[in-house]
Amino acid sequence: MRERFSCRAFLTKSVPRSDIQAILRLAQRTATWCNTQPWHVYITEAEGTNRLRQSLYAQAQSASSSQPDIPWPREYRGVYLQRRREAGFTLYRALGIARDDTAGRSRQLLENYRFFGAPHMLVVTTDEALGPYAYLDCGGYVANFLSAAHAHGVSTCAQAAIAHHAPLVRNHFGIPPERTIVCGISFGYADREHPANSFRLPRADIADAVEWVTH
Secondary structure (H helix, E strand, O other): OOOOOEOOOEOOOOOOHHHHHHHHHHHOOOOOHHHOOOEEEEEOOOHHHHHHHHHHHHHHHOOOOOEOOOOOOOOOOHHHHHHHHHHHHHHHHHHOOOOOOHHHHHHHHHHHHHHHHOOEEEEEEEEHHHOHHHHHHHHHHHHHHHHHHHHOOOEEEEEHHHHHEHHHHHHHHOOOOOEEEEEEEEEEOEOOOOHHHOOOOOOOOHHHOOOOOOO
């Protein structure tokens, strides 16, 4: 967990199906409410990735309105806004994109829809009837998939951006309406020489996140 990072530049080399299956078996061990295991995932490879990449990138370029299945945060405030800004500014600095370079920032934003060049995309869905607690369970699944992938030498980037265009993703895979699109995960092998992979973001000290109750 200390070594894993969000990869934003991938090599084109595909991950062997056997390795993907091994990672999925580990993620499947995720603890869930009443053992519901509410996720159902769709994984692309080869031309399947390219077709989804092209469709999402074209729609994102057209500036279509966002249509997520799960509402976005109402507001980023306080330390959460500070951390969000730090993440963006650190990425832009690594890529040499100035704060006032609106076009450069837009181009980098669109890289989300190219999956940063990853050879695979995993789309996480859940049963809409299970509500927010299933989102928590899926979050555990995502976290475990990321760690299991890293243990197999596979890099990842969890992407809420994929959910911006939930109707397109739903139509592309034929996902039934009773399933909620949660997020995507780009994965493959990291391009270690790319500047987008040259930095690591800090984590808050536990003193900022924990209250000890002794009586």
